[in-house]
Amino acid sequence: SQQSCKPPSSLELQNICPFPPEPYIVLPSKGKGLGVFARTNLPAGTIILRETPILTIPPPIIKKGAGYPMPAISSAVRAEFRNLPSSSQSEILTLHHHAFPGEPEKGEGWTDILGYIFRTNAYNTGTNIGLFPRIARINHSCRPNAAYTWNARSGQRIVYASRAIEAGEEISDSYISLLLPRAERRKRLARYGFECTCEACSLAGKKLKESDDRRMEIASAFKMLEDSVQSNLTVAFSTSSSQMKEARLAANQSMHLLSLLEREQLADYYAKAYRAVAVSHARVQDWEMASVWANKGFERRVMEDPGSSWTVEMAEMTRSFIEEWKKELGQGGD
């Protein structure tokens, strides 16, 4: 009919468009090649990207101190690459690669480039390692505003805003563990061929030392809390006075850990810290704190993946702590 030939109004388009426009755009990023930028304000928890790997290989055997076994990586990648449609091959070949001076760029024609592309861009996919051409455009920061998770059920890597991101801001994630001092982070980032100049790496003098010390302290606080946080929570209430003293110390330590993380703005570790706060307060039977922080941990896990075992665990924990809190308030449990 005549009516169906008319272009749809924007409202109609909104109603029929199965996917909203992407919340990000790929643009040049000063000194970093291409980068990914927020198109609009992205509140914490916004899913920025979900992507299925275009190519995966089993993880290579890494000999300590011997660096990446590039010949093994190159040949595994090459074997998979050959089976891909040409559009996927072209997409992979557009990705950035870093090779160290002296590394052969053209051992076996362009195929060696594939190994370098893989080394520069690959991420874990649970048991394997894979290439995600869209996620691969995200640059690194040691104080990132986005984080990622591997969703084994959908076979997708999910990138989400780990804190609020403003329109126009560059979206960054982390390629390495962030609980390391700058010198150590630099060593680990060397394989990507850049020296990080993020906010945290640009600190100097006293401020740099404070940041380095905080990151080391966070790592040791997590380690200290690990034992008490990983074991079965519901049974291990502290009974003896020495146990109670230890449990109180752990609860205080967990709050200190949280303040260090907030000072460093390391949102990647918030969920783990919220869990530690919740569990250590359950140990001293402070049910209000335990419930509030378990719920915060649950909300963080939902951001990453609503159906993950971590999310389910935090939901159950929150429920059981709230039950205890209600009993304490004399409202009885369900």
Ligand SMILES: C[S@@+](CC[C@H](N)C(=O)[O-])C[C@H]1O[C@@H](n2cnc3c(N)ncnc32)[C@H](O)[C@@H]1O
């Ligand atoms: C996974 S790619 C990221 C996307 C890349 N910028 C591009 O143009 O495709 C990794 C490469 O990006 C660059 N890069 C990533 N983070 C950076 C940073 N914080 N500072 C400078 N360069 C960075 C480095 O060249 C690195 O080898």
